[in-house]
Amino acid sequence: MTLVLVKRAVVASDNDVVALTFADPGGAALPAWQPGCHLDLHLPSGRRRQYSLCGDPQDRSGYRIAVRKIPTGGGGSLEMHALAEGDTVTVRGPRNGFPFIPHSRVLYLAGGIGITPILPMVRAAQRLGTDWHFVYCGRSIDTIPFLDEIWQWDPARVTIRLDDEHGIPTAADLLRHAPRGGAVYVCGPPPMIETVRHGFAETGTKNLYFERFSAAPVVDGTAFEIELARTGEVVPVAADETVLQALVKVRPDTAYSCKQGFCGTCKVGVLAGTPEHRDNRLTDDERQSSMLACVSRSATPRLVLDV
Structure with missing residues (x-):
């Protein structure tokens, strides 16, 4: 389907992350979606990129995504940052490869732009009355997007952990609030995912769900x-x-x-x-x-x- 960009907003102090909201050109309600869903965007260059929806699933007037600019990447983020309000894109989805499954107690972990699928999950957890805690890791305070929204949540349930203040987090740092018998959701860079996976067994938590924003490294590969x-x-x-x-x-x-x-x-x-x-x-x-x-x-x- 074809959508039009109706809102472009910078959402991190370092200016490297933009939130883009797309809507139906005729104003029609968009297909329903659940936390964890993403869109496949077809860019003018022919590239296809996937972006997690980070808005409110109850608001079907628009789809919001967020994109961090990576100058040394494959070029997709630069194309996305160049979009202006009124531009149109072709999308496929929403589709869900990181489904939200309700649990009574949950720890949510995000690293950097990995916040995007976690945002709607926390909103859903709040509505369900879930006992939740959120740990957000980033290089420095200026690199963390959506801080204004996050601080509107219960501050007692939110931990912001910065590498420039505390160093790279260990499994113990990340999983300190893991609920016994509950669940952990994590989205972030591969080293963060692996740290959580290696430390998870000792937490007594029953379920681990994760999504990478880059592929896992090839193990024991041959050409x-x-x-x-x-x-x-x-x-x-x-x-x-x-x-x-x-x-x-x-x-x-x-x-x-x-x-x-x-x-x-x-x-x-x-x-x-x-x-x-x-x-x-x-x-x-x-x-x-x-x-x-x-x-x-x-x-x-x-x-x-x-x-």
Whole structure:
């Protein structure tokens, strides 16, 4: 669907994060969504990027996302920051790869721009009467977006932890408020996710839910090639690279979303070769003829993909 940008606001003191609110050009109510949902945005350059919705699910007049500018990234954030009110974008979704599941006691953890899916989760927890605590980590106070909104919550339930004051947080720092028998939700950079995962077992908390904003590193990878059957093009895949990363270099419009092997967006047909499946989504039947490019690899020197 096509949406129009109706509001652009800087939401961090360092000016590197903008909140963008999109609406239906005719003013119609947008499809309903739940905390944890994201949009796939098709950018003018042909790139596709995924952004978590960070507004209020009860407000269907607009979809709000937030984008941190990364000058050394793939260019998508710069395109998003260049959008002006009145510009239109094509989107797909909302879709949910990080679902909000109600629990009576919850610890929410966010690192940097990882606040975006957590914001609507905390709002939902408040409405449900959940016993919650929120820990927000960032490099410094000026890099943290949405502070004004966060301080409108119960201050006794909010912990702001800054690297420039306290150093990199340990598992004990992050999980100090983890509720026994409850749940932990975390979204942030990979080192933060891994720190929480390694320390989680000692908390007595029953459920851990997490979303990365970048792909997990490839473990025990070996180099191989992929052949794109529709063009005959052969693309190398390095030992520390995913099939998806290699594909995007030559096909910028390749569809993907979670980059963790659970949403299925990057599913691609395999015509020859033997995939090494590393996902938890595909059925045994599906694995006979397809793979998820974001995590799975090859057990043979070459895979021929239906691309």
